[in-house]
Amino acid sequence: MTILTESFWLWQFLGRLHPLIVHFPVGLLCIALLLEAVGWFRKSTDMQAGIRAMVWIGAISSVIAAALGLLLVNQDDYGGSTVTIHQWLGLVTMVLAIGTVLALRSGRLELYRGLLIVTVVGVSLAGHYGVMLTHGDDYLSSVLPVGKGGSSNPVSGNSQFVFASATTGQPLTDKQIGDLNLEVRSILAHNCYSCHSATKTKGELRLDKKEFIMKGGEDGEILVAGHPEKSDIIRRIKLPAGNDDAMPTKGKRLSDHDIALLEFWIQQGAPWPNGAEKSIYRVADLEPRMPALPDAPAGITNPIDRFVNVYFQQHKLAWKNVVDNRTYMRRVYLDVVGLLPSPEKLKAFEADPRPDKRELLVKELLGRNVDYAQHWLTFWNDALRNDYTGTGYITGGRFDITNWLYTSLKTNKPYNQFVRELVSPTKQSAGFIKGIKWRGTINSSQRTEMQAAQNVSQVLLGLNLKCASCHDSFISDWKLADAYAFANIFADTTLEINRCDKPTGKLAGTRIIFEKLGTINGKATTNERLKELANFLVQPKDGRLYRTVVNRIWAQVMGRGIIEPVDMMDNEPWSQDLLDWLASDFATNGYDIKKLMFTILTSRTYQLPSVGLKDADLITSPNFVFQGMVRRRLTAEQFADAVSLAFSPIYVDTSIVEKQFPKQLKEEMPFPRASLVKNDPFLTALGRPNRETVSTSRSSQANLLQALELTNGEKFNDALKRGAQQWKATYPTPDALVKNLYWKALGRGPKPNELVIAQKIVGKNPTTEGIQDLVWAISLHPEFQLIY
Incomplete structure (x- = not known):
């Protein structure tokens, strides 16, 4: 449509008829509603023929106006939120007008009148935004007394800007x-x-x-x-x-x-600062920084808590009491190994009198290397777009890194070595930078070398190069030439720069995205360039690399990063000192992710009560105020494993793991962990991405697809049915059955009212259907689905 409107005069002419035609539905539908109201008041049908004609003509003209509007928006330089709102309101009004006609034809008087009212409201709103497009945002408000505040003359004595010397003539x-x-x-x-x-x-x-x-x-x-x-x-x-x-x-x-x-x-003379121009976008420091530990009151010893204490003082927040032992144990189990604690472990932990039992628990869990690896495999699979099936695997245009990744997690490989092997890879770890060789013609910004540049910059450096892969970025200072120069490091032949998928005839240079880290030898072989790049990236002076991973781990266990989004590390952190200290301490301690996690998980900050956010957008809001861990929903894999452990295995066929993994991945595995199986509709509905692109965060919001899968999904219901049969055979009395179900699923016994209701559900002589209903209700309980 865009091509036609740019080349053929008739489409341009018709498009410009939109403002003329659009007045028909505005006027006719409004008059029809007015006459309908008069007729209803007088209890007369004399004007029905005229009203019917107006509604029909108004509906038809709304369709024509919408079509001409689409022509107009494509031929002229319209853009922004106002035109988008106007466009959608126009389309919605068109649909409502058609619905009004259909209701009128069918004789459904109440529905017709209701739709007519809504249609007039819609056409009025659409008209209002149309006026704003042609006459300015303040077309109506500028003539009102409240809109006459007037734009003050900025050069008068009372300047509205924060330049005090300007008001004194200095x-x-x-x-x-x-x-x-x-x-x-x-x-x-x-x-x-x-x-x-x-x-x-x-x-x-x-x-x-x-x-x-x-x-x-x-x-x-x-x-x-x-x-x-x-x-x-x-x-x-x-x-x-x-x-x-x-x-x-x-x-x-x-x-x-x-x-x-x-x-x-x-x-002021259009002044310009001397020397180099400062970026209009915030650019985070590249170098590491170790801030001094602030003083703290008695009882606050963990370094994280000392920085958070300063933050709380600045925001006039008081420390809350830490969560109870049961909440803490469930929280830390899910964060470290992705599993629920057993009732026996919970009872023993609550009875343990040792003052350092929480620190000892974290050490024990971090020492469960197999469980740790199988849980954190999910996080790194998402980030490194590693999967077990999907686009590219059949054609040989994609390679998995599962064995390498699993071994790296199980042995707690130092992060600098982890990155080195991803960027300058062995055969086992090469899949990350190889990208996906898509079948057929693709956009030049998605060639494998550019995918490598985008993925390395996003995952390892918290930097978005996707815009700059097509054209100079509008959200940062990165240019098209920068993205291609970085991509050239991964290329076997020199790349030609393409702007918006069109060749420019210019060949790309070869350089690292942050040139302060070093100079890449453009004449070296690809393997030599990758080795240089890897060595430059993992240098201690690359503070950005270590801030990025520290921020990711923090976000994973705290529900929100110190910087959000986690892929935009140039954004303002809510505590720069805390982020810098964690990154520097991480490097000092041998790039050990488990040591980093121990510091976080044993802090008083981690043990604060979770905070619920009513609006998901608050996660990335620049006005976010940290008060504790953000309450979050179990991931797809955590939920599947929790159901498997508490009730009955979701996955029972061990061959699905045997085909994909070496034997060591089945170590100590009582059931196939969800992180080890191929994606399926059940996991997809619960939020597992397809991993054809990098995914560094998942939404914690429930949605309709999840509700449908948990209500009618075959895999989930089959697991509950199998589990109900097993529980019936094990616990023939309702009292014992209900109490054990609650302990296994929620880590506590049922409350008196819960016990009464649950016993009614399962029946005096528990039935398979009754047990299945109870298990389903418990699995949908917020206490089961959320990490508090």
């Missing part, structure tokens, strides 16, 4: 110039770079560098230093949307604050 300091310039360039980056940068230069105008801004474009200079009123850039951004000269041509209009700030900048 020149700006170097720091103020730098801060002002950073804000100005941020406005230009988010509103103008899509059309006026090195990637795309409309009207021969670039706004990404000082010299280009001062030079102007094909129409001449765009600003006159000291005179915003004479500057063309100010004139254009103040024009109403729809004007041929208005800028930006697509997306949201600049806010009053942004316009005022640009005016203020030009009034």
